[in-house]
Amino acid sequence: MKFVVLVGDGMGDYPCEVLGGKTPLQAARIPNIRRLAAAGRVDSISTVPEPLSAGSDVANLGLLGYDPHVHYSGRAPIEAVGNGLPLAPDDVAFRCNVVTTDGERMIDYSAGHIETQDAHAFIAAIDQRLGRAGVRFYGGVSYRHLLLWKNGPCDGLNTTPPHDITDQPLAPNQPAGARADEVRAMMEASKEILRDHPVNSRRRAAGKREVSQIWLWGQGRGLKLQPYSEKFGLTGVVISAVDLVRGLGVLAGLDAPRIAGATGFLDTNYEGKVQAAMDALRKKDFAYVHIEAPDECGHIGDAKKKTYAIEQFDERVVGPIWRELDARRESYRLIVAMDHRTPCAKKTHSREPVPVLAIDGPTGALTKEAPFDEDVLANLSAEFSYDWINRALRPC
Ligand SMILES: [Zn+2]
Structure with missing residues (x-):
């Protein structure tokens, strides 16, 4: 059957x-x-x-x-497997969205269902500046990307799916709990890296949604x-x-x-x-x-x-x-x-x-x-x- x-x-x-x-x-x-x-x-x-x-x-x-x-141990480790990424036992996977905000509120968790090619240019820039040994960003499909972080924050860390907070303020929805400061620091640093990226200039000129920052969530270990x-x-x-x-x-x-x-x-x-x-x-x-x-x-x-x-x-x-x-x-x-x-x-x-x-x-x-x-x-x-x-x- x-x-x-x-x-x-x-x-x-x-x-x-x-x-x-x-x-x-x-x-x-x-x-x-x-x-x-x-x-x-x-x-x-x-x-x-x-x-x-x-x-x-x-x-x-x-x-x-x-x-x-x-x-269930979090969304990102499942996606990492789907993306063919090697997940070591001490790796924590995060989902990394490229999102559009107005600085105060979440405007679009998908940056206008961004084209994969554009998104990969942003993720490459993020990886170059924020990546290091044991901390690597990987491009996925459209707005859905991944961060693998050896011994990264996981237990006791609370993160919020960006698609749950459309039109809502960012401040109360930032990562909170254990080692949240490290995660917030990456999200904060991404703003400056992306603001003047040439692909964002091109997107603005074409009337498309710009990418304001990365949003990290859905963390977990392998299953x-x-x-x-x-x-x-x-x-x-x-x-x-x-x-x-x-x-x-x-x-x-x-x-x-x-x-x-x-x-x-x-x-x-x-x-x-x-x-x-x-x-x-x-x-x-x-x-x-x-x-x-x-x-x-x-x-x-x-x-x-x-x-x-x-x-x-x-x-x-x-x-x-x-x-x-x-x-x-x-x-x-x-x-x-x-x-x-x-x-x-x-x-x-x-x-x-x-x-x-x-x-x-x-x-x-x-x-x-x-x-x-x-x-x-x-x-x-x-x-x-x-x-x-x-x-x-x-x-x-
Ligand atoms: Zn569903």
Whole structure:
């Protein structure tokens, strides 16, 4: 049996005024998902139970079948694995965003979803000036970069995800606790290095968001996960644009290829991702396909764009994969999920339960539709995502 999990990051939401009181999932035209919901089974899952923070790291760890209470050690070490960086036991990894501020408030945690090439020029300058033996900055994708710091600050240090503080003052959200002064000093020093960087001058002239500073957060030490081959007896692949999810795949002993043109936004290479998943499923048992764009639209607070992102997920990921699975005439279990809500009104993640659906195929053509949205949760009791997926990935 083939197992396929399709994840629309942050698809869940609250009713949005601009959508006439509907949520993006309700406003979106998603015929494939609604047909699967009508013929399959819809459940309610809690993906970020207390006291865990409502991050994609925690939520995707659970959706992959690992208990985040046990395994979670911070976002950055997972991303480091996804980025192929060697993480020594005494290394602490930090996520290093390039962000736009007005000096007082966080304007944009992504510097306008900065082009990777521009960001790498900034990270190179930062590494040259602030790096030293045991302290190295590495360029990732778009605004997502990493710092590896031998024996760096970690335990007792509190940092804040910059996407949680859009439009909010910086001062109360600075790193605090053990050795916070060392982290703050780096963030402070980055301002002067970046201010007059030629790429910033070019970005200003082009009307693009400048990079005001680096923002360090998500620190942690390396982690190990039981491989899928042992845990579920499955071989497989994780398809995602973001190093976080690819890193979880590598840690789970799954393939996690980089897909050309995968951007983590609306312009991603949907067809390339679908192709890579379906190619892998010819030989392997499991595919986890992750689409980041709905979450990013939630962080921007744009409910219409988010609705469109969900429609693209339905039309260009769920539909083609479902049809191709059916055409191959092998038995499969198809799961459509989201890792958490990213309510447009909040511009950040929230921890309420989310819907998930599972269907066993081949299904043949389906026509009847049923809702797949936040309202269906009202009559369901939420189960921890980790428990749900551990059952779902074992055929009955
Ligand atoms: Zn997420």
